[in-house]
Amino acid sequence: MEHWDLRTLDVQPHQPQILHSSRGESRTIAIHLPAGEELQEHEVHERAHLVVVDGEVEVGGVTGGPGFAAIFDPKERHEVRATQEARLLLILAPWPGDGHPGARD
Numbered sequence: 497m498e499h500w501d502l503r504t505l506d507v508q509p510h511q512p513q514i515l516h517s518s519r520g521e522s523r524t525i526a527i528h529l530p531a532g533e534e535l536q537e538h539e540v541h542e543r544a545h546l547v548v549v550d551g552e553v554e555v556g557g558v559t560g561g562p563g564f565a566a567i568f569d570p571k572e573r574h575e576v577r578a579t580q581e582a583r584l585l586l587i588l589a590p591w592p593g594d595g596h597p598g599a600r601d
Contacts, residue, residue, distance in 0.1 A: 502526060502549040502585055509533070512586075522589035529553070529584060534577035541593030544568040544586060551582030570594070 500515060507513045507528040517523040523542075529535065529551075546555070548564040554577045555566050561580075568574050570593050576584070 500526070502583060505583075507583065517591060519592070520590060522587055523591040525586040525588070527582075527584040527586055529576070529578040529582045531578050531581045534575055537573055537575040539571045539573045540568075540588060541570055541596040542588035542591060543570055543593075544572075544574075544588055546576065547585040547587075549583040549585055551578060552580040553578050553582050553584070 498516060505513070505526055507526045509528050509530045511528075513526045515524045515526055527535075531551075544567070546566045546568070548560055548562055550562055552559060552561045553564070554560075556574060558566075559579060560566075
């Protein structure tokens, strides 16, 4: 078992921290997003599960604080803006997704 306290994990802004990555399964990433900053509109090849651990974000016109979760389909475009300093947990599955440059064997 691996475990973390996501509220106290030392994750620096602009330096997402990969907590776990298992090819063919998933990748888990901790993100520190300062207030007023955003993950600009983007898409990923995987299904993305986003959980707010601390702070507050706006996603698709919906605002959510600790405990807020959103799931995006593969290649679904979205942006995430921190309305307050936020700690996020991002899970991408399966990792890497179809079409991802790292998916080539």
